[in-house]
Amino acid sequence: MELVCPAGSLPALKAAVDNGANAVYLGFRDATNARNFAGLNFGMDEIRAGIRHARAAGAKVFIALNTYPREAHWSQWTEAADRAADLGVDAVIVADMGLLRYCARHHPHLRRHLSVQASATSHEAIGFYARQFGVQRVVLPRVLSLQQVRQVIAHSPVEVEVFGFGSLCIMVEGRCFLSSYVTGESPNTCGVCSPAKAVRWEEAGGTRRSRLNGVLIDVYAPGEPAGYPTLCKGRFDVAGEIGYALEEPTSLNVLAILPELLRAGVAAIKVEGRQRSPAYVAQVTRVLRAALDACAHDPEQYAPRAEWLAALDRLAEGRQHTLGALDRAWQ
């Protein structure tokens, strides 16, 4: 299984490659990708340097063009696709049907991966994207159980990539408008979720409150660790009970089921986190590299080592991990 790691910057790209990533994915410095955050992403010279660094180590470079181009800004996305083709990257990661068709027509030799943001959750959906646009790999949304992942791969006409570690979207990627409902900006259109500019922190009497465009997302007791107010991970009131009504802050971690994913025929394991630091990317890549190598060497005897899990939990959101939807009980 290929290890695909996030690169939000050139130092992060080098950290991923130097620690054993088989491929890195990155974005241009604009709304054409789903991590459109201040201070992140790549200019053309940085991408060229990144490609040189990756190629020297035998690693591939993918460019994420995984937001949905609005009609008024269509050419910004097609120009980004043209630039990706000119750069000679190994693949583009695309979600929008219109942009996929543009890429298939104008850059037929540029490999196309279907972004998780396209929400292809069945082999019929994958079949649609393969048939219409010739996508060669699909990134599965984090909504399927392990059994369903097996089923999809058994019938998929193309390679399947699954998320292995990182922040967990609780909603189906590409089909969540919670962020724009509250802030006006969404992953689909702006490449952001719960954007930092809409966040306000209030402190009073020892308690901290986090707000997103005025909406109270969470209240923290004195001494309680506070997390970023991603709106689906706040504490709310449902029928008089206050708690994490949607999901608690936690990270996805599939180390426990790597052999099952290997046997299911997963082509690549993806690490989330282009917004993370180079140090984070280095540590996560190193652990996943070791785990994947151990799994490939002897899947029957493989078991995740305690120090791997401890290292990843230290980096995880809420310092805890889950298999997410892969484990049916979580659903």
Add this chain to the structure above:
Amino acid sequence: MSMKLSLGPILYYWERERVLDFYAEVAGWPVDIVYLGEVVCSKRRALRPDDWLEIAGSLALAGKEVVLSTLALIEAESELGALRRAVGNGRFTVEANDAAALNMLSAAAGARFVAGPYLNVYNGETLTLLRELGACRWVLPVEQSRDMLAALQACRPRGMETEVQVFGRLPLALSARCFTARAHHLPKDDCEIRCRDYPDGLALTTREGNRFLTLNGIQTQSGSSCNLAGVLPELQRLGVEVVRLSPQSQHMDKIVQLFHAALVGELGEIETERAIGAYLPEGVCNGYWHGEPGMTWQPLASAD
């Protein structure tokens, strides 16, 4: 106004009798198009596929255009089977809410379908593609504004009607997890079909008592309801052919009557907007239309 009025699928889990009674009434309401079927959760089986086809037949006899809506999130092989049967029903148009439905529909020669609100349509290239695959109508995705609609209308292909939701809670997100079951501390596989107890979904409020979201099984909806009655003339000017009302459990007859009255010119848009608002005690929103956060509300009188 020449726009047609449509009734979207019931997004909640209503008891069988309630559904049958509802559509018996709908047959007599001034709606032109009725979307039928379970869109949210395949475990809701109060009505079997044949029941839906029977309702569809009755509504067609009453002069309604009937469209069968399909599941928005498809995870299991059994759900693909149900989708295949809906697509192959041989009589009624289908609303595609997922790429799996597009794959099945576009495989058939001479396909004709509605591209539903759960498909991501943001540009003319996508609209053109859907038209070529056989779409005869598309529904504006939830988060789009007047300006985005106008840009799409300017480049929309011939033969493609446009539909916009103008009333009801907004379908904001889908998940593998069932939030209604979670609220009851039940696993999804043993959920006891608790959404049966919430004919308008389960309220989620902030810790300040702000009615924020609505939990509807695996779907998360807006807490307040969208009310675009005030911009009906603008929708007409933008060339929109169909306006959709998303059902709620109470007062739907009166809400349909009000929108109908506005469309035939018996009621002005300000009056309609206000009258509709009176049936929405939990709040109204129209922010998306104005290019603002979706949860916000600008009454017509002060709109830009």
